[in-house]
Amino acid sequence: MLRKGLIVCVISMIMCPIAPSQEVKTSKGPPETVKEALLRHGISSDEQSLLLALGNSDPEVRGLAAIQLGVEKGKDALPALLAALGAEKEPNAKVSMAAEVARLGDETGIIDLRMICDDKTTPAYIRLQAARRLQYLKDDYCYETVEGLAATAPDPDSRIGALYLLTNVESMSKRDTRKVRGLVVRALGDSDVRVRVAASNQIVLIGKKSDLPFLERAAGAEKDTDARSSMERDLETLRQKWGP
Numbered sequence: 495m496l497r498k499g500l501i502v503c504v505i506s507m508i509m510c511p512i513a514p515s516q517e518v519k520t521s522k523g524p525p526e527t528v529k530e531a532l533l534r535h536g537i538s539s540d541e542q543s544l545l546l547a548l549g550n551s552d553p554e555v556r557g558l559a560a561i562q563l564g565v566e567k568g569k570d571a572l573p574a575l576l577a578a579l580g581a582e583k584e585p586n587a588k589v590s591m592a593a594e595v596a597r598l599g600d601e602t603g604i605i606d607l608r609m610i611c612d613d614k615t616t617p618a619y620i621r622l623q624a625a626r627r628l629q630y631l632k633d634d635y636c637y638e639t640v641e642g643l644a645a646t647a648p649d650p651d652s653r654i655g656a657l658y659l660l661t662n663v664e665s666m667s668k669r670d671t672r673k674v675r676g677l678v679v680r681a682l683g684d685s686d687v688r689v690r691v692a693a694s695n696q697i698v699l700i701g702k703k704s705d706l707p708f709l710e711r712a713a714g715a716e717k718d719t720d721a722r723s724s725m726e727r728d729l730e731t732l733r734q735k736w737g738p
Contacts (some may be wrong), residue, residue, distance in 0.1 A: 497723055537565060548578040550586050556582065557590030564594040579606065585620040591628035604633060611636035618643050618652035625659055644677050650686035657681055657689070661696045675700060682712035687721045694728045702738035 500535060529539050535555050537547045539562050547559035560578060563571045574594065579602065580593040589610060596603025610616055610624040625636035637660075644656035660674050678700065681693035690712065697709055709732060713725035 512704060525732065528558050528565070532558050532562060541567065545574055548574060552583035553582075553587040555585070557587040560587075560594050564598055569598050572598055572641060576600065576602060579603070585610070585616060586623070589620060589623045589627060592624070593630075596627070596631055604628070604631070607633075608635050611639050618647035619655065621702040622647075622652055622655045622659065626655075629659060641673075641677060644681065650684070650689050653681065653684065653686070653689045654692045657692050657696055661700050671700070675702065679705060679708045682708060687694065687716075687718045691721050691724050694725045698728045698731050698735075701732055701736075706732055706736065 503554075503704055511636055526534070532547070532555070535550075535552065535558075537543055537550075537555060537559065541563070544559045544563040547555050548563070550556050550559065556578065560575055563577060570724060574593060575595050575598070579588065579595055582588045582591055588606065592606035592610070594603070596607060602689065607624045607628050611621050611628070613621070619641060621636070625640050628634070628636055629638065640656045640659045644653055645658060646661055647653045657678060660677060672727045675697075678693050678696050681689055682697070684690050694709060694712065701709070706729070709725065709729050713729050716722040716725055
């Protein structure tokens with residue numbers, strides 16, 4: 495049975511960038527800021543502490559420190575961030591560092607994020623993180639990679655993340671919307687119930703009248719009670735939007 499709120503949790507982990515607002519999703523309670531997350535690890539946000547934290551043994555701390563240093567020092571942080579980025583091997587931390595370097599205007603960050611996105615040996619969820627950070631910077635270089643991952647990513651969470659990246663309104667305005675809708679429609683038949691529900695949710699947002707039969711069939715064939723109820727609600731919304 496589909497667990498309520500699971501899709502939201504997935505989107506929070508995969509989709510949401512760490513932006514200047516500096517919020518980090520936690521499993522319980524409201525999001526904490528990057529500064530608060532560092533304090534949880536015993537790291538203060540003065541310059542010296544952040545510089546030292548770039549070499550911390552914990553990759554999460556290294557990534558958080560890079561973000562906070564960029565916020566605190568702006569472009570003055572670039573020499574230290576570029577050095578840390580060049581030495582970083584752990585994928586999550588590398589994405590965080592590259593994204594902060596890119597946000598501060600250095601092309602090296604963009605190049606590294608694109609390389610991560612292109613690297614088929616990198617786990618799908620990491621490639622999607624890189625794609626999301628680039629999308630946040632108005633760079634759709636990874637869009638075709640995301641199209642592929644929507645269907646082929648080995649884990650359901652990544653397939654869900656790819657669907658949400660694909661249907662970003664700004665990105666879709668530059669693309670063949672029929673192709674994107676086709677990918678979302680195909681996801682209605684995914685082997686994982688969470689992906690099917692995510693696809694249904696997205697069809698409501700981007701679907702056309704011609705997509706109604708696909709959602710009708712998916713809802714009729716759905717075995718999971720909660721998922722079927724969700725699809726039926728989406729179907730009614732789409733009918734109201736486009737007529738019977």
